Each structure stands twice: as C-alpha cells, then as structure tokens.
Amino acid sequence: MSSTPNNIIYLSQPSSVSMADDWYDVANLDHFWIKRRFEVFRQLLRQLNLDLQNFKVAEIGCGNGLVQYQFSKYYGIDVDGFDLNQVALQKSVATEQNLFLYDIHEKNAEYKNYYDLIILFDVIEHIDDQIQFEIGRAHVWTPVTQWSRMPSSAWKKK
Secondary structure (H helix, E strand, C coil): CEECCCCEEECCCCCCCCCCCCHHHHCCCCCHHHHHHHHHHHHHHHHHCCCHHHCCEEEECCCCCHHHHHHHHHHCCCEEEEECCHHHHHCCCCCCCCEEECCHHHCCHHHCCCECEEECCCCHHHCCCHHHHHHHHHHHECCCCCCCCCCHHHHCCC
C-alpha cells in the first residue's frame, strides 16, 4: 500500500475505465444532475429511517469525490472513495476523505465485509462484466437488514 501527497492510497494499479476524463472538468457540486440525485437519495434514506452515524460507508466509483463531499457535509460522516481512474481521484473535491485507487475484483482481505453501506451513483452502466463487479462489491459489503430500490418516479420533482 502506498500513498501520495494528494491523499490517494494506491492498493491497485491505475486502469482505464468507461468514463471520459473530461466529465470531471464539467461535473461539480452545482451541476443539476449532481444536486438532484443527492436530493433523491436523501429522500430515500429518510423513508428507510436509516441513521448513518454509526455506518462504515464507501463509494465505489467515486470519481472526483462529489458524492463523498455531499455525504460528509450533509450527514457529517466519513465516506471512503474507491476508483480505478487516477485522473478522477487527483481532481477529488473530497479532500478530507479517504481516497483509494483500488480494483474491487482483487478482493483485498482487509476490506472483507468491512462496509455497512456501499454507494454506487452512476457506476453500473460503465461496468462491462457486471456479475464479476457484483461479486467484488459483495466482498466488501456487510448487508444491512433493510434495502429498497429507488423507483424511477422518485427522480421527478414534485
């Protein structure tokens, strides 16, 4: 394990991903999509009545740390961010959060059943082998007893 001055902890080698690096120059905390998806997620969490204060939370596919930042500011919790894209991690706005360059397919024993909540915002559609990805994700996740699918109707403003 090695780290750099920009707080990225390298557990794996950087890898190409199905996401244009240019996105990280456009995506920011004021972007309509970034704001809306977080608003919807907060509504879902309220419906589930989950208190995240004692949860170990990770975001897989954290990119430039927008979701990590939103969670840390709104809920006052730490969110570990994982990505394979070194460029995205170097542009992270989540400067007070842990950033890992890590391939979850490697199934690092240190992270087996480590997290209570895994956040995946806009990730699955960029994964070529979704079954292997889910196997890797399941390795790091200790399932909570409640889960809910977010219906597409939740994305529409009321």
